[in-house]
Amino acid sequence: MFKKLILSVLFISTPLLWAANSDTTKTDTKAPLHGFVGTAVCGMCHHTDKQGKQLDIWKESKHAQAYKTLETDEANKIAKEKGFDTPAAKTEACLKCHATGYNVEASLLGPKFKVEDGVQCETCHGGGGDYKTLSVMKNKKEAMEKGLQIHEDMNAFCVTCHNSESPTWTKDSKFDTEAMWSKIKHTIPADK
Protein backbone atom coordinates (compact mmCIF):
# COMPACT_ATOMS: atom_id res chain seq x y z
CA MET A 1 0.00 0.00 0.00
CA PHE A 2 2.70 2.45 1.09
CA LYS A 3 4.89 1.42 -1.82
CA LYS A 4 1.99 2.04 -4.17
CA LEU A 5 1.52 5.48 -2.68
CA ILE A 6 5.15 6.42 -3.21
CA LEU A 7 4.99 5.14 -6.77
CA SER A 8 1.92 7.17 -7.53
CA VAL A 9 3.47 10.27 -5.99
CA LEU A 10 6.49 9.82 -8.23
CA PHE A 11 4.22 9.28 -11.18
CA ILE A 12 2.00 12.29 -10.70
CA SER A 13 4.86 14.63 -9.98
CA THR A 14 5.52 14.98 -13.72
CA PRO A 15 2.99 17.33 -15.29
CA LEU A 16 3.58 15.93 -18.77
CA LEU A 17 2.61 12.48 -17.61
CA TRP A 18 -0.57 13.91 -16.11
CA ALA A 19 -1.61 15.27 -19.43
CA ALA A 20 -0.75 12.08 -21.25
CA ASN A 21 -2.59 9.92 -18.77
CA SER A 22 -6.26 9.50 -19.61
CA ASP A 23 -6.97 7.13 -16.73
CA THR A 24 -9.96 8.78 -15.11
CA THR A 25 -9.67 6.91 -11.84
CA LYS A 26 -6.22 8.34 -11.37
CA THR A 27 -6.98 11.75 -12.87
CA ASP A 28 -9.68 12.20 -10.27
CA THR A 29 -7.27 11.85 -7.40
CA LYS A 30 -5.00 14.54 -8.87
CA ALA A 31 -5.60 18.21 -9.34
CA PRO A 32 -7.20 18.49 -12.77
CA LEU A 33 -5.68 20.88 -15.27
CA HIS A 34 -9.01 22.24 -16.49
CA GLY A 35 -12.28 23.28 -14.86
CA PHE A 36 -15.49 21.24 -15.11
CA VAL A 37 -18.55 22.85 -16.68
CA GLY A 38 -21.13 20.06 -16.33
CA THR A 39 -23.30 18.00 -18.70
CA ALA A 40 -25.84 20.82 -19.05
CA VAL A 41 -23.19 22.92 -20.80
CA CYS A 42 -21.93 20.13 -23.08
CA GLY A 43 -25.56 19.29 -23.81
CA MET A 44 -26.33 22.80 -25.07
CA CYS A 45 -24.72 21.76 -28.36
CA HIS A 46 -24.60 17.98 -28.08
CA HIS A 47 -28.34 17.33 -28.02
CA THR A 48 -29.47 17.79 -31.61
CA ASP A 49 -30.17 15.02 -34.13
CA LYS A 50 -27.48 16.52 -36.30
CA GLN A 51 -24.87 16.30 -33.51
CA GLY A 52 -25.97 12.82 -32.45
CA LYS A 53 -28.10 13.42 -29.30
CA GLN A 54 -25.24 12.68 -26.90
CA LEU A 55 -27.08 14.34 -24.01
CA ASP A 56 -30.17 12.11 -24.32
CA ILE A 57 -28.10 8.96 -24.80
CA TRP A 58 -26.12 9.74 -21.68
CA LYS A 59 -29.24 10.59 -19.64
CA GLU A 60 -30.69 7.17 -20.50
CA SER A 61 -27.47 5.40 -19.51
CA LYS A 62 -26.57 4.00 -16.13
CA HIS A 63 -23.59 6.35 -16.01
CA ALA A 64 -26.02 9.19 -15.32
CA GLN A 65 -27.23 7.26 -12.23
CA ALA A 66 -23.82 6.32 -10.88
CA TYR A 67 -23.79 8.89 -8.08
CA LYS A 68 -27.41 8.22 -7.14
CA THR A 69 -26.53 4.55 -6.85
CA LEU A 70 -24.15 5.49 -4.04
CA GLU A 71 -27.06 7.03 -2.12
CA THR A 72 -28.91 3.70 -1.90
CA ASP A 73 -29.09 1.41 1.12
CA GLU A 74 -27.42 -1.29 -0.95
CA ALA A 75 -24.40 0.96 -1.56
CA ASN A 76 -24.15 1.96 2.11
CA LYS A 77 -24.24 -1.69 3.06
CA ILE A 78 -21.39 -2.47 0.66
CA ALA A 79 -19.34 0.46 2.00
CA LYS A 80 -19.88 -0.73 5.56
CA GLU A 81 -18.90 -4.30 4.70
CA LYS A 82 -15.74 -2.93 3.10
CA GLY A 83 -14.89 -1.31 6.43
CA PHE A 84 -15.73 2.32 5.65
CA ASP A 85 -17.50 4.28 8.37
CA THR A 86 -18.85 6.95 6.00
CA PRO A 87 -21.92 6.63 3.74
CA ALA A 88 -20.99 5.44 0.23
CA ALA A 89 -21.69 8.86 -1.34
CA LYS A 90 -19.13 10.36 1.06
CA THR A 91 -16.52 7.66 0.57
CA GLU A 92 -13.67 8.54 -1.78
CA ALA A 93 -13.05 4.85 -2.54
CA CYS A 94 -16.54 4.70 -4.06
CA LEU A 95 -16.74 8.18 -5.56
CA LYS A 96 -13.63 7.66 -7.62
CA CYS A 97 -15.49 5.45 -10.11
CA HIS A 98 -19.03 6.77 -9.59
CA ALA A 99 -18.55 10.55 -9.77
CA THR A 100 -16.42 13.48 -10.89
CA GLY A 101 -15.41 16.78 -9.36
CA TYR A 102 -16.08 15.72 -5.74
CA ASN A 103 -12.47 16.28 -4.76
CA VAL A 104 -11.49 19.50 -6.52
CA GLU A 105 -11.44 23.12 -5.45
CA ALA A 106 -14.83 24.78 -5.77
CA SER A 107 -13.28 27.40 -8.05
CA LEU A 108 -12.81 24.70 -10.71
CA LEU A 109 -16.52 23.86 -10.82
CA GLY A 110 -18.78 25.88 -13.09
CA PRO A 111 -22.26 27.00 -11.89
CA LYS A 112 -23.97 24.21 -13.88
CA PHE A 113 -21.68 21.43 -12.70
CA LYS A 114 -23.39 18.76 -10.59
CA VAL A 115 -21.60 15.95 -8.80
CA GLU A 116 -24.99 14.15 -8.85
CA ASP A 117 -24.53 13.67 -12.61
CA GLY A 118 -22.23 10.78 -11.73
CA VAL A 119 -20.14 9.46 -14.61
CA GLN A 120 -20.69 12.40 -16.92
CA CYS A 121 -19.32 13.81 -20.19
CA GLU A 122 -16.25 15.29 -18.55
CA THR A 123 -15.47 12.14 -16.56
CA CYS A 124 -14.56 10.56 -19.87
CA HIS A 125 -13.69 13.56 -22.06
CA GLY A 126 -11.79 15.70 -19.53
CA GLY A 127 -12.77 19.00 -17.92
CA GLY A 128 -14.26 21.24 -20.61
CA GLY A 129 -13.61 24.66 -19.07
CA ASP A 130 -11.07 25.51 -21.75
CA TYR A 131 -12.40 23.62 -24.81
CA LYS A 132 -16.17 24.13 -24.62
CA THR A 133 -16.40 27.12 -26.99
CA LEU A 134 -17.60 26.50 -30.53
CA SER A 135 -14.45 27.76 -32.24
CA VAL A 136 -12.25 25.47 -30.14
CA MET A 137 -14.60 22.48 -30.42
CA LYS A 138 -14.55 22.68 -34.20
CA ASN A 139 -10.78 22.30 -34.17
CA LYS A 140 -10.04 18.85 -32.79
CA LYS A 141 -6.32 19.48 -32.38
CA GLU A 142 -6.86 22.69 -30.43
CA ALA A 143 -9.62 21.11 -28.35
CA MET A 144 -7.29 18.29 -27.37
CA GLU A 145 -4.55 20.74 -26.46
CA LYS A 146 -7.10 22.43 -24.19
CA GLY A 147 -8.04 19.26 -22.38
CA LEU A 148 -10.43 17.27 -24.57
CA GLN A 149 -9.76 13.57 -24.15
CA ILE A 150 -10.78 11.05 -26.75
CA HIS A 151 -10.12 7.38 -26.35
CA GLU A 152 -9.07 5.54 -29.42
CA ASP A 153 -8.12 2.56 -27.26
CA MET A 154 -11.53 2.05 -25.76
CA ASN A 155 -10.59 -1.36 -24.37
CA ALA A 156 -7.94 0.16 -22.17
CA PHE A 157 -10.07 3.14 -21.15
CA CYS A 158 -13.31 1.49 -19.98
CA VAL A 159 -11.56 -1.00 -17.75
CA THR A 160 -10.03 1.78 -15.68
CA CYS A 161 -13.39 1.58 -13.83
CA HIS A 162 -14.91 -1.67 -15.04
CA ASN A 163 -12.56 -3.96 -13.17
CA SER A 164 -12.24 -6.18 -10.14
CA GLU A 165 -11.63 -3.24 -7.80
CA SER A 166 -15.38 -2.63 -8.07
CA PRO A 167 -17.07 -4.27 -5.06
CA THR A 168 -19.91 -5.60 -7.26
CA TRP A 169 -17.46 -7.29 -9.65
CA THR A 170 -17.65 -11.08 -9.28
CA LYS A 171 -15.27 -13.79 -10.40
CA ASP A 172 -17.56 -14.37 -13.40
CA SER A 173 -17.60 -10.72 -14.46
CA LYS A 174 -15.88 -9.67 -17.63
CA PHE A 175 -15.99 -6.50 -19.66
CA ASP A 176 -17.09 -6.99 -23.26
CA THR A 177 -16.13 -3.64 -24.74
CA GLU A 178 -18.13 -3.99 -27.93
CA ALA A 179 -21.34 -5.02 -26.21
CA MET A 180 -20.97 -2.38 -23.50
CA TRP A 181 -20.14 0.38 -25.98
CA SER A 182 -23.23 -0.50 -28.00
CA LYS A 183 -25.26 0.43 -24.90
CA ILE A 184 -23.77 3.92 -24.63
CA LYS A 185 -22.57 4.62 -28.18
CA HIS A 186 -23.03 8.31 -29.03
CA THR A 187 -21.23 8.98 -32.29
CA ILE A 188 -21.82 12.00 -34.50
CA PRO A 189 -23.90 10.87 -37.53
CA ALA A 190 -21.67 10.55 -40.58
CA ASP A 191 -24.19 12.20 -42.91
CA LYS A 192 -24.77 15.32 -40.82
Ligand code: HEC
Ligand atom coordinates in the same frame (compact mmCIF):
# COMPACT_ATOMS: atom_id res chain seq x y z
C1 HEC B 1 -20.78 25.58 -28.30
C2 HEC B 1 -21.18 24.23 -28.68
C3 HEC B 1 -20.44 23.08 -28.00
C4 HEC B 1 -20.28 22.87 -26.66
C5 HEC B 1 -20.77 23.72 -25.50
C6 HEC B 1 -19.55 21.61 -26.55
N1 HEC B 1 -19.29 21.09 -27.78
FE1 HEC B 1 -18.28 19.38 -28.19
N2 HEC B 1 -18.38 19.77 -30.17
C7 HEC B 1 -19.06 20.82 -30.75
C8 HEC B 1 -18.87 20.77 -32.19
C9 HEC B 1 -19.49 21.74 -33.19
C10 HEC B 1 -18.02 19.67 -32.44
C11 HEC B 1 -17.47 19.22 -33.79
C12 HEC B 1 -18.40 18.26 -34.41
C13 HEC B 1 -17.86 17.79 -35.72
O1 HEC B 1 -16.63 17.73 -35.90
O2 HEC B 1 -18.67 17.49 -36.55
C14 HEC B 1 -17.76 19.05 -31.15
C15 HEC B 1 -16.98 17.90 -31.00
C16 HEC B 1 -16.85 17.20 -29.80
C17 HEC B 1 -16.19 15.92 -29.64
C18 HEC B 1 -15.60 15.07 -30.77
C19 HEC B 1 -14.17 15.45 -31.02
C20 HEC B 1 -13.66 14.66 -32.18
O3 HEC B 1 -13.43 15.28 -33.23
O4 HEC B 1 -13.50 13.44 -32.09
C21 HEC B 1 -16.27 15.58 -28.33
C22 HEC B 1 -15.73 14.32 -27.67
C23 HEC B 1 -16.96 16.66 -27.65
N3 HEC B 1 -17.29 17.62 -28.57
C24 HEC B 1 -17.24 16.68 -26.30
C25 HEC B 1 -17.76 17.79 -25.62
C26 HEC B 1 -17.88 17.88 -24.19
C27 HEC B 1 -17.50 16.80 -23.21
C28 HEC B 1 -18.42 19.12 -23.91
C29 HEC B 1 -18.66 19.73 -22.56
C30 HEC B 1 -17.49 19.90 -21.71
C31 HEC B 1 -18.63 19.79 -25.18
N4 HEC B 1 -18.23 18.96 -26.19
C32 HEC B 1 -19.18 21.05 -25.33
C33 HEC B 1 -19.79 21.77 -30.08
C34 HEC B 1 -19.83 21.94 -28.71
Ligand code: HEC
Ligand atom coordinates in the same frame (compact mmCIF):
# COMPACT_ATOMS: atom_id res chain seq x y z
C1 HEC C 1 -15.18 6.71 -14.26
C2 HEC C 1 -15.52 5.30 -14.22
C3 HEC C 1 -16.13 4.67 -15.45
C4 HEC C 1 -15.62 4.63 -16.74
C5 HEC C 1 -14.34 5.27 -17.25
C6 HEC C 1 -16.56 3.85 -17.52
N1 HEC C 1 -17.59 3.44 -16.74
FE1 HEC C 1 -19.21 2.38 -17.37
N2 HEC C 1 -19.96 2.41 -15.46
C7 HEC C 1 -19.36 3.00 -14.37
C8 HEC C 1 -20.20 2.83 -13.20
C9 HEC C 1 -19.89 3.33 -11.79
C10 HEC C 1 -21.33 2.11 -13.62
C11 HEC C 1 -22.52 1.68 -12.76
C12 HEC C 1 -23.52 2.80 -12.68
C13 HEC C 1 -24.72 2.42 -11.84
O1 HEC C 1 -25.39 1.41 -12.16
O2 HEC C 1 -24.96 3.14 -10.89
C14 HEC C 1 -21.16 1.87 -15.06
C15 HEC C 1 -22.08 1.21 -15.88
C16 HEC C 1 -21.95 1.01 -17.23
C17 HEC C 1 -22.94 0.38 -18.08
C18 HEC C 1 -24.27 -0.16 -17.60
C19 HEC C 1 -24.09 -1.53 -17.04
C20 HEC C 1 -24.73 -2.59 -17.86
O3 HEC C 1 -24.38 -3.77 -17.66
O4 HEC C 1 -25.58 -2.27 -18.69
C21 HEC C 1 -22.42 0.33 -19.34
C22 HEC C 1 -23.08 -0.25 -20.58
C23 HEC C 1 -21.10 0.96 -19.29
N3 HEC C 1 -20.85 1.35 -18.00
C24 HEC C 1 -20.26 1.08 -20.38
C25 HEC C 1 -19.02 1.70 -20.34
C26 HEC C 1 -18.12 1.82 -21.48
C27 HEC C 1 -18.39 1.25 -22.86
C28 HEC C 1 -17.04 2.52 -21.05
C29 HEC C 1 -15.86 2.98 -21.85
C30 HEC C 1 -16.16 3.75 -23.06
C31 HEC C 1 -17.26 2.84 -19.64
N4 HEC C 1 -18.45 2.32 -19.25
C32 HEC C 1 -16.37 3.57 -18.87
C33 HEC C 1 -18.15 3.66 -14.35
C34 HEC C 1 -17.37 3.89 -15.46
Ligand code: HEC
Ligand atom coordinates in the same frame (compact mmCIF):
# COMPACT_ATOMS: atom_id res chain seq x y z
C1 HEC D 1 -12.98 0.56 -9.75
C2 HEC D 1 -14.22 1.30 -9.93
C3 HEC D 1 -15.30 1.18 -8.87
C4 HEC D 1 -15.18 1.41 -7.52
C5 HEC D 1 -13.93 1.76 -6.74
C6 HEC D 1 -16.50 1.26 -6.97
N1 HEC D 1 -17.40 0.93 -7.96
FE1 HEC D 1 -19.38 0.54 -7.74
N2 HEC D 1 -19.50 0.01 -9.70
C7 HEC D 1 -18.49 0.13 -10.62
C8 HEC D 1 -18.96 -0.36 -11.91
C9 HEC D 1 -18.14 -0.37 -13.19
C10 HEC D 1 -20.27 -0.80 -11.73
C11 HEC D 1 -21.18 -1.41 -12.75
C12 HEC D 1 -21.15 -2.88 -12.68
C13 HEC D 1 -21.81 -3.43 -13.88
O1 HEC D 1 -21.16 -3.47 -14.93
O2 HEC D 1 -22.99 -3.74 -13.79
C14 HEC D 1 -20.59 -0.56 -10.31
C15 HEC D 1 -21.82 -0.87 -9.73
C16 HEC D 1 -22.13 -0.62 -8.40
C17 HEC D 1 -23.41 -0.94 -7.80
C18 HEC D 1 -24.55 -1.66 -8.46
C19 HEC D 1 -25.41 -0.79 -9.30
C20 HEC D 1 -26.55 -1.64 -9.88
O3 HEC D 1 -26.72 -1.56 -11.09
O4 HEC D 1 -27.22 -2.35 -9.13
C21 HEC D 1 -23.34 -0.52 -6.49
C22 HEC D 1 -24.43 -0.64 -5.43
C23 HEC D 1 -22.01 0.02 -6.27
N3 HEC D 1 -21.32 -0.05 -7.47
C24 HEC D 1 -21.54 0.51 -5.07
C25 HEC D 1 -20.21 0.85 -4.82
C26 HEC D 1 -19.70 1.21 -3.51
C27 HEC D 1 -20.53 1.28 -2.24
C28 HEC D 1 -18.37 1.46 -3.66
C29 HEC D 1 -17.36 1.84 -2.60
C30 HEC D 1 -17.22 0.93 -1.46
C31 HEC D 1 -18.06 1.25 -5.08
N4 HEC D 1 -19.20 0.90 -5.74
C32 HEC D 1 -16.79 1.41 -5.63
C33 HEC D 1 -17.22 0.62 -10.39
C34 HEC D 1 -16.70 0.90 -9.14
Ligand code: HEC
Ligand atom coordinates in the same frame (compact mmCIF):
# COMPACT_ATOMS: atom_id res chain seq x y z
C1 HEC E 1 -18.20 6.47 -20.13
C2 HEC E 1 -17.42 7.45 -20.87
C3 HEC E 1 -18.11 8.48 -21.71
C4 HEC E 1 -19.11 9.35 -21.31
C5 HEC E 1 -19.82 9.43 -19.97
C6 HEC E 1 -19.35 10.21 -22.43
N1 HEC E 1 -18.53 9.86 -23.48
FE1 HEC E 1 -18.45 10.74 -25.32
N2 HEC E 1 -17.21 9.27 -25.98
C7 HEC E 1 -16.64 8.29 -25.20
C8 HEC E 1 -15.84 7.43 -26.04
C9 HEC E 1 -15.04 6.23 -25.55
C10 HEC E 1 -15.98 7.92 -27.37
C11 HEC E 1 -15.39 7.33 -28.65
C12 HEC E 1 -13.98 7.69 -28.80
C13 HEC E 1 -13.84 9.13 -28.90
O1 HEC E 1 -14.03 9.68 -30.01
O2 HEC E 1 -13.61 9.77 -27.84
C14 HEC E 1 -16.83 9.10 -27.28
C15 HEC E 1 -17.16 9.90 -28.36
C16 HEC E 1 -17.83 11.13 -28.27
C17 HEC E 1 -18.03 12.07 -29.35
C18 HEC E 1 -17.47 11.95 -30.75
C19 HEC E 1 -18.29 11.05 -31.60
C20 HEC E 1 -17.72 10.88 -32.99
O3 HEC E 1 -18.49 10.45 -33.81
O4 HEC E 1 -16.54 11.20 -33.22
C21 HEC E 1 -18.74 13.13 -28.85
C22 HEC E 1 -19.21 14.36 -29.61
C23 HEC E 1 -18.97 12.86 -27.45
N3 HEC E 1 -18.41 11.63 -27.13
C24 HEC E 1 -19.61 13.71 -26.58
C25 HEC E 1 -20.05 13.35 -25.31
C26 HEC E 1 -20.96 14.16 -24.50
C27 HEC E 1 -21.51 15.50 -24.89
C28 HEC E 1 -21.17 13.44 -23.34
C29 HEC E 1 -22.10 13.78 -22.20
C30 HEC E 1 -23.50 14.09 -22.55
C31 HEC E 1 -20.36 12.22 -23.43
N4 HEC E 1 -19.70 12.20 -24.63
C32 HEC E 1 -20.26 11.25 -22.44
C33 HEC E 1 -16.81 8.14 -23.84
C34 HEC E 1 -17.77 8.80 -23.07
